Amino acid sequence: MNHYPCLSLLSLLAFSVLLVGCESPKQFRTNDQTSQQPNLTNSKYIVEETKDYTLGFVEFDDQGWLWNRKQIDAVTAKFSDELKTQGLLIVTFVHGWKHNANSQDGNVQMIRKVLREIAQMEQLLSEKENRPSRRIAGVYIGWRGLSESVEPFKEISFWGRKNTAEVVGHGAVVELLATLENLKAQSNRNASGEIGDHKRMSTKLIIIGHSFGGDIVYSATAPILAERMVEHFGDNGSLQLPRSLGDMVVLINPAFEAARFETIQRLAATEKFPPGNNCTLAVFTSKTDDATKVAFKIGRRVSTLFDSCRNAAQKTANITAVGHYQPYITYDLNVISSLPKEKLETTATNEASVPESTVTILSLRDKRHLVTENATREELTYRFTHCELLPRTNSVPNDPVFVVSVDPRIIPDHNAIDQGIFIRFLGEFLFAFSMASTGIDTCQ
Numbered sequence: 001m002n003h004y005p006c007l008s009l010l011s012l013l014a015f016s017v018l019l020v021g022c023e024s025p026k027q028f029r030t031n032d033q034t035s036q037q038p039n040l041t042n043s044k045y046i047v048e049e050t051k052d053y054t055l056g057f058v059e060f061d062d063q064g065w066l067w068n069r070k071q072i073d074a075v076t077a078k079f080s081d082e083l084k085t086q087g088l089l090i091v092t093f094v095h096g097w098k099h100n101a102n103s104q105d106g107n108v109q110m111i112r113k114v115l116r117e118i119a120q121m122e123q124l125l126s127e128k129e130n131r132p133s134r135r136i137a138g139v140y141i142g143w144r145g146l147s148e149s150v151e152p153f154k155e156i157s158f159w160g161r162k163n164t165a166e167v168v169g170h171g172a173v174v175e176l177l178a179t180l181e182n183l184k185a186q187s188n189r190n191a192s193g194e195i196g197d198h199k200r201m202s203t204k205l206i207i208i209g210h211s212f213g214g215d216i217v218y219s220a221t222a223p224i225l226a227e228r229m230v231e232h233f234g235d236n237g238s239l240q241l242p243r244s245l246g247d248m249v250v251l252i253n254p255a256f257e258a259a260r261f262e263t264i265q266r267l268a269a270t271e272k273f274p275p276g277n278n279c280t281l282a283v284f285t286s287k288t289d290d291a292t293k294v295a296f297k298i299g300r301r302v303s304t305l306f307d308s309c310r311n312a313a314q315k316t317a318n319i320t321a322v323g324h325y326q327p328y329i330t331y332d333l334n335v336i337s338s339l340p341k342e343k344l345e346t347t348a349t350n351e352a353s354v355p356e357s358t359v360t361i362l363s364l365r366d367k368r369h370l371v372t373e374n375a376t377r378e379e380l381t382y383r384f385t386h387c388e389l390l391p392r393t394n395s396v397p398n399d400p401v402f403v404v405s406v407d408p409r410i411i412p413d414h415n416a417i418d419q420g421i422f423i424r425f426l427g428e429f430l431f432a433f434s435m436a437s438t439g440i441d442t443c444q
Contacts (some may be wrong), residue, residue, distance in 0.1 A: 023146050027067040028101040029057040032074045040112065043103040046074045052136065053115040054078060057101050059142040062164050064171015072176060075139060076183060082135050083187045087201035089122060090180060090246075091115060091430075092139040094173070096211020096255070097161050097291075098154070098415070101142025107210070110418040111140055117354070118427050124358045125431065126201075134201045139180065143168050145212060158291070159299045162255060165212035169219025177220055180205055181246055205246030206430055210417055211291075214254025214283075221245045222264060225281055229267040229400070242273060242400045244280035247435040250426070251283045251322075253414050255292050257300060258325035259317040265328050268401035269394075276369035279433040280400040284333065284426075285323020287405055291414035292321035323403065330395045331404040333425070336388050353385060357428050360385050364432035371397050382432075387425045402433075 028044065035045040048055045056075030059067040066072065082088060091114070095107040102108065119136040126133035147161060148154045187203040209217030228243045264281065285292065300319035309315040317325055364382055371379060380391040387410060389402075410422050 023100075023144065023149055025061055025144055027059050028103070028142060029059060029071060030068075032070050034074075034078060040109075041104060046071050047078050049078075052119040053112075053138055054082065054135065055112065055115060055138040055140060057140045057142060058176055059101050060168050060172060062144055062167065064168045064173065066172045072179065076179060079137055079183060082137065083183070083190075083203065085200070086132065087134045087187065087191065088137045088184075088203045089118065089134040090137045090139065090184065090203065090205045091118065092141065092177070092180065092205070092207045092246075094141040094207075094209040094213035094216050095143075095145055096209070096213040096253075096415075097145050097158060099145045101140060106415075106418070108140060111138055113418065114138075114423055114427070117423055118430070120354045121357055121361070121427050121431060124355055125361065128358055128362065132200050134203070139176075141173060141176070141213070141216075143216070158295060159303070161212055162215065162299075165215040165255075166219055169216035173216060174220045177207060177245060184246065204434060206248050206250065206434060207246050208250040208252065209254065210252045211414065212255050214251035215256040217249060218251060218254060218256060218260070221249050221281075222260070225249065226263050226267060229264070229271055229280070232271070232273065239272060239274045241276075241278055241435070242271075242280050244278075244400075244435050248279055248430060248433065249281045250430070251281070252417050253285050253289045253292055253411070254283060254322055255296055256322060257318055258320050258322040258328055259314065261322045261325075261328060262317065264401060265403070268399050269396050273398045273400060275372050275398060278368075278400065278435045279402050279429075280435065282402040282404065282429070282433075283323055284404045284406050284411070285321070286408055286411035286413060288408040288412060289323070289414045293324050296321045323405070327394070328403050329405050330392055330399065331402055332390045332392065333387055333404050333406045333410060334390060335407055335409050335421070336383065336386060353424075357385050357424060361428050361431045364428070368433065373397055384425050384428050386421050 029046045031044045032046050034047040034049055035043065036049045040048075046057050056071075056078060058071045058075060061067055079088060079090070091111075093107070093111045093114075095105070099105050099107045115136050115138045122136060123133050144164065145161060147164075148157045184203045184205045191200055191202055207217055207221065209215070224245050232240050232242045234240050297319050304318055307318060309318055313327075322328060360383075364384070367382065375397040377391055380395055380397065382389040387407075389404065406422075410419065410425065411417055412419065
C-alpha cells in the first residue's frame with residue numbers, strides 16, 4: 001500500500017493549521033493623534049493620555065526595524081511638550097512571549113495599572129518631601145511576541161520567538177532607549193538652571209523587560225551597563241556610583257541563558273563601589289517559572305548540542321536561564337512571615353496602603369545609603385510593605401546588580417507578573433533603589 005498520499009495530506013493539513021493559527025506581522029498603533037479619553041478596550045492611538053499618566057507605544061518588526069518612525073516622533077514630541085512644565089518619571093516596558101501591542105493584551109492592561117499605582121506613589125512622596133511631583137510617562141515597546149494562536153504551535157513558538165527577541169534587541173530598540181536617555185539628560189540640564197517658583201523635579205528613566213522582553217532589554221543594554229561599571233571613576237581617580245542606562249534596568253522572568261550574564265555578574269561582584277550604592281540592574285525570577293526553569297533548559301540542551309564549553313560550569317550556564325543559575329543569585333524575595341493570609345490574597349494595586357508604601361520607600365532610601373563595605377546580613381536585608389529582600393551568602397555590599405529568586409506567592413509563574421503584591425513591591429523598589437538623578441532632589 002502506498003502511504004505517501006496520506007503523508008502528503010497530513011502534511012498539508014498541518015501546514016494549513018499553522019497558517020490559520022499564525023499571527024500576521026502588523027502594526028497595532030496607527031493613530032498618531034493624542035487621545036485624552038482613549039477607549040482602553042479598543043485603542044489604536046500611539047499616545048494615550050489620562051489624568052494619571054501618559055502612555056506611548058513604539059512597535060518593532062521581526063527584524064528589529066521600527067514599524068513606523070511616526071511612533072517615536074509622536075511619543076518624544078509629547079514627552080518634550082510635558083517636560084516644558086514638569087519633570088517626568090518615564091517607565092519603559094518591553095513585553096514578552098505571547099504578547100503584543102493590542103489594546104486588549106494583558107500586558108497593555110497591566111502597564112496601565114502599574115502607571116496608575118506609580119502615579120499615586122509619586123504624588124504622595126512629593127507631598128511628604130514638600131517637592132513638586134513628576135508626571136508619570138510610560139513607553140510600551142511592542143513586537144510580535146505572539147506569533148501563533150493555535151496549540152501546539154503557540155507553545156512551540158517559544159524557541160523561535162527567543163531568536164526573534166535577540167534580533168529585536170540589537171535593532172532599533174537601542175535607538176529608542178538612547179533617545180529616551182538623551183531626552184532625560186537634556187531635560188535635567190535645562191531644569192538645573194531654573195530658580196524660584198519654577199523649580200521642578202529631575203526626570204528619571206526606568207527600563208523594564210519581561211520574558212523575551214527581558215532578553216530584548218538585556219541585548220540592548222548589556223554592553224552599555226558593562227562599560228559604565230568599568231568607568232566609575234572621577235577625574236581625580238575617586239570612586240563614583242555606577243551609572244545605569246537611564247536610572248535602572250529591571251528584568252522580570254527573563255528568558256536568556258546565564259552564560260550571557262557572566263561579564264555583568266563578574267564586574268558587579270569584583271569592582272569596588274562607594275557606600276550608598278544604587279541598583280543599576282535588577283533581575284526578578286519566580287522559583288516556579290517553569291517556562292524558563294524547565295522548557296528553556298530543554299530547548300537549550302538541543303540547540304547547544306554541538307557548542308564547545310571549557311568545563312561543566314560553563315556548559316550549565318549555557319543551558320540555564322539567568323534567574324535559575326544558582327551561582328549568580330544574590331537575594332531571595334519572600335512574603336513577610338507576619339503578613340496574614342487574607343492580606344496576601346487581597347493585596348492589590350490602588351489600595352489604601354499606598355501611603356504606607358511611601359513611608360517604606362523613605363526608610364529604604366535611608367538604609368541603603370548607610371551600607372558599608374563590611375555590612376552584616378541584617379544590614380543587607382531590606383523590608384518592604386509586604387515582602388522582604390534577603391541576601392544570600394554570596395551577596396556583596398554595594399553590589400549594583402540584584403539577581404533575585406522570587407517566592408511563588410509573589411510571582412506564581414512565568415506570565416503572572418501582574419499580581420498586586422508584586423506590583424506594589426516593584427513600585428517601592430523602583431523609588432527606593434533607582435539611581436539618583438541630578439536636579440533639586442539628588443536623593444530622589
